[in-house]
Amino acid sequence: MNKETTSKAIIGAKALVALAVLSAAIYWVTGLSSPTKNYVSMPTIIQEAEKIPPPPNAALIEKADNHKTSAALVSSRYKTSLSSGQVFEHYRSNLAQAGWRHTKSSNSLIDEYCKGALRAEIEFNPSMQFYTFSIIWRLRVTTECES
Known part of the structure; x- marks a missing residue:
């Protein structure tokens, strides 16, 4: 060349x-x-999760959070001797006080809520005697609270 x-x-x-x-x-x-109209920042999602205390005698096993451009998740897993009904009742009361609305769940071991563009889930595992509390945001998924 x-x-x-x-x-x-x-x-x-x-x-x-x-x-x-x-x-x-x-x-x-x-x-x-x-960001789009239903964008929720990670600090906001973490603050929402921190507003909801676990029930008495629940021992934290693991905390996790993950944020991408179109989705975010904050979750905490707890070991407990409580029944699923007791755990669900605790969260039903505390989430309602924080402005969350209970929604229909497709599974008896999962309780679901929404608040604006956010979803909250409590998933109970009876065989391992633990549950996971999660707050989730997805860019292209509309919650019942938004529709």
Whole structure:
């Protein structure tokens, strides 16, 4: 290759890199900096989860949180000697006080709630005697509270 051909190839490569950087910047500015109407930030989801105390005698086993562009989850798993009914009643009372609405559940071991764009679930595992309390947000999923 001669110098002129090499120079043109370098200029072309630089133009492609500049176009890729510009495209990424436009995507980020339009997609992430202007969230949709039902966007809920991770700090808000964590605050909502912290408003709801576990029942007495429930021992925390594990806490987890995960946030992506279109979904977020905060969950806590507890070991307990309480029955599923006692756990569900505790959360039903505390979630209602915090403005959550009970929704229909498709399973007798899962109790579900909604508040705006958020969903809360209490999933009970009777064989292991633990339950998981989760608050979930999904960008493209409408809760009963939003519809």
